[in-house]
Amino acid sequence: MMSEKYLDYVFLIVNPQQKITDYVKMYINLSNFMYLPVISIVTMADSVTSDELDVFIKQYKQVIKSSHVKKNPMIVYSIEDILLFSRNMNEAIHPIFIVFN
16 A cells, blocks of 8 residues: 555645635544644735734634644744644644745
């Protein structure tokens, strides 16, 4: 059996200009159900105000926390945060990268 047909990670890209859809919730729950590490990327963060981004991140964290498998959302600010996640990949950490385009 070839291992290339199995998923190792899930990268979930979300846009703060849009609402958090049922599809986003479904992908988070499905990935957690399959015990796949989920990494979220909030893209186009510069297209909204900092207040709007804060509200979006707060709502998004609530969605992550309320999923089937409780995960602790963590905003990635530094290399140390990335190292923390990579050492604890199978733990209850859900990293969130904020990308400015």
